[in-house]
Amino acid sequence: MRPSVRRTAVLRREAVIVTVPVALAALLAAAGPAAAGPLGASGVGDPYFPLAGNGGYRVGHYDLTLRYDPGSRHLSGTAVLTARATQPLTRFDLDLNGLKVTGLTVDHAKAEYRHDGQELVVTPRRPLREGRRFQVAVTYDGTPAPVTDPDGSLDGWIPTDDGAFVAGEPQGAMTWFPGNNHPTDKSSYDFTITVPEGKTAVANGVFLGARTARGQTTFRWRQSEPMAAYLATATVGTFKTERYTTRDGIQVYNAVDPREASAAAPVLKQLPSVLEWESRLFGPYPFRAAGSIVDRAPDVGYALETQTRPVYDSAPDLSTLVHESAHQWFGDSVSLTSWKEIWLNEGFATYAEWLYSEQHGGKSAQQSFDELYQRPADDGLWAFPPGDPGSGANIFGTPVYARGAMALHALRKAVGDRTFFRILRAWAAGHRYGHGTTPQFVRLSERMSGKDLDALFQTWLYTPGKPGTP
Secondary structure (H helix, E strand, O other), X not given: OEEOHHHHXXXXXXXXXXXXXXXXXXOOOOOOHHHOOOEOOOOOOOOOOOOOOXXXXXXXXXXXXXXXXXXXXXXXXXXXXXXXXXXXXXXXEEEOOOOEEEEEEEOOEEOEEEEEOOEEEEEOOOOEOOOOEEEEEEEEEEOOOOEEOOOOOEEEEEEOOOOEEEEOOOOHHHHOOOEOOOOOOEEEEEEEEEEEOXXXXXXXXXXXXXXXXXXXXXXXEXXXXXXXXXXXXXXXXXXXXXXXXXXXXXXXXXXXXHHXXXXXXXXXXXXXXXXXXXXXXXXXXXOOEEEEEEOOOOOOOEEEOOOOOOEEOOOOOHHHHHXXXXXOOEOOOEEOOOHHHOHHHHHHHHHHXXXXXXXXXXXXXXXXXXXXXXXXXOOHHHOOOOOOOOOHHHOOOHHHHHHHHHHHHHHHHHHOHHHHHHHHHHHHHHOOOOEOOHHHHHHHHHHHHOOOOHHHHHXXXXXXXXXXXX
16 A cells, blocks of 8 residues: 555654554354354454454455446445355354345355344354355445544545545455455455446456446456455446556556546556566566556545555556555565554565665665654654554554665665565565565575574564664
């Protein structure tokens, strides 16, 4: 994610760290004899978002069939989840917020369900044994609305004047489809989205085609590589579109609000060269598809690295394009296991901006580091350590981005350029389509450099306040 200047300014004015006490999610208590037996947890235990995700199963594939009318803002959908039980289950949860369920089956048999806040609690007709593959089909409808995050921003299904800006980090996927809404569970996706003729629906992955009949157009998309739920999109609007294939065989699809087209064109033209440059630094591009969704969404205040096709709330500048493209490696292909480690996404993408500037005639990474380090000790940059921001309200704060990038530059200075770039490539390759943690990154850096780096990472990631002389 790349906050807009307006949103970043707000975050930097926060002088007091607000820590939201949270508890790890516990197993749901049995609701009665029908629910007795092993239950899936109502969350995966994320310290900042304890109800995010669910325990007891993993989703291998989502098949989402949606119909959206921008005029009435009505969404109807059918979500078919193909999953595997990781424990015996007599009951399990899905994350779904603000929409009405009209039918639900497990393996084609009607199942009991009830809503409890953002939890859709499902009791299948027969218990599911550990290891069993099963299919959940949910039909639902309503007027989707975004959720408000702890920092006051909106995410999820955000209405616009001509459609919807759909960006789910960190909680918003549950506003438009039921699922296992935490980065620890990654899945493939198929999207079938019907909108009024003249509108375009853009999702992740490869474009499979569109068909118009009776005043409605249905768009089909396929995201084959694993994806976390928060990275899914189904953005709808009036868009100018272009399609082409890069010389590396990447299928590019750009969708641009006509009101942003002239400002966006010179930046989007550089997407192939940006991807080539990042591929040289970080290793092969991880996906079959790429592109951009440039909307006009003045109330959003950020761009998001929706997998294969970042979504921008207005025409991006080149640094933002570099940032969101870098996330395809760091955040999308290599994903988080906990939101407290978001510096692994944002610090890396911010440092990619510094590297791009350095290698394309702008400021060096050292100059960017030095300018930040000159900030006084009471500046918001030092408000909290990026390796543990303290609460969900801080995960998009300046320290996560800028001090996270400073941590990487400190590593680069400690191990030298050759080893540093080998570390970045090894991190992207070793965790491709999977997950990574800060301790794993530290161990990799130490193994590849042959140096003890504990003090360096402790200083830049976990020590409160401004570090001493770098």
